[in-house]
Amino acid sequence: MDNIYITNVLSSTHVRENFDCKKELLNGYIHRQASQDVKRRISACFVLADDDKIIKGYYTLSSSSIPRDQLPLEIIKKLPGSYMDLPVTLLGRLALDKNSFGKGLGELLLLDALKRSYDVSVHNVASMAIIVDPIDGEAIRFYEKYGFILIPDSGKMFLTMNTIAKLFD
Numbered sequence: 001m002d003n004i005y006i007t008n009v010l011s012s013t014h015v016r017e018n019f020d021c022k023k024e025l026l027n028g029y030i031h032r033q034a035s036q037d038v039k040r041r042i043s044a045c046f047v048l049a050d051d052d053k054i055i056k057g058y059y060t061l062s063s064s065s066i067p068r069d070q071l072p073l074e075i076i077k078k079l080p081g082s083y084m085d086l087p088v089t090l091l092g093r094l095a096l097d098k099n100s101f102g103k104g105l106g107e108l109l110l111l112d113a114l115k116r117s118y119d120v121s122v123h124n125v126a127s128m129a130i131i132v133d134p135i136d137g138e139a140i141r142f143y144e145k146y147g148f149i150l151i152p153d154s155g156k157m158f159l160t161m162n163t164i165a166k167l168f169d
């Protein structure tokens with residue numbers, strides 16, 4: 001199934017030491033923590049790597065939920081009142097090596113994450129939106145380009161799976 005994506009599941013053979021996206025938190029995560037989180041089943045990590053298995057980009061996905069009152073009214077009003085928390089997919093981190101900036105790979109990496117999340121939501125575990133936790137203002141502007149909407153007071157952003165479906169159906 002992986003061959004329809006540009007990324008693969010992170011494995012011990014991937015070379016991560018020199019990955020640098022200019023954001024220390026996101027560098028440290030792939031250098032030191034990603035494999036641990038995968039082992040603990042806290043997140044799944046997908047990497048874009050070259051022929052030598054050197055990581056050029058990565059993202060993480062996890063199951064999550066969002067309280068209904070954090071969603072905009074036009075979405076809430078279509079949901080049965082009994083659902084207090086709604087199932088979502090957390091795109092926790094997404095980063096590209098600085099040597100690959102500005103060539104369209106960030107967009108491809110994001111689309112790959114949206115496609116994986118969408119496929120899972122259709123065929124395996126339902127999810128009504130993708131939530132992101134942007135690391136700073138630059139990241140907010142990047143996600144806004146793709147239609148992500150800020151959730152007031154949370155710092156998070158979301159894009160509904162129905163919107164994502166229009167990209168892939």
Ligand SMILES: CC(C)(COP(=O)(O)OP(=O)(O)OC[C@H]1O[C@@H](n2cnc3c(N)ncnc32)[C@H](O)[C@@H]1OP(=O)(O)O)[C@@H](O)C(=O)NCCC(=O)NCCS
Nearest residue numbers: 021094095096101102103104105106107135138139141142
């Ligand atoms: C954000 C990131 C993934 C973008 O990757 P990239 O390959 O340089 O981006 P692309 O070349 O695919 O650009 C896609 C579009 O996003 C825009 N864009 C890229 N970086 C942006 C930024 N930081 N802020 C706003 N828009 C941005 C580009 O201008 C382009 O739009 P255009 O086609 O209208 O010109 C990359 O800069 C990165 O990894 N940054 C460090 C980690 C990070 O901030 N991650 C964000 C999630 S926490």
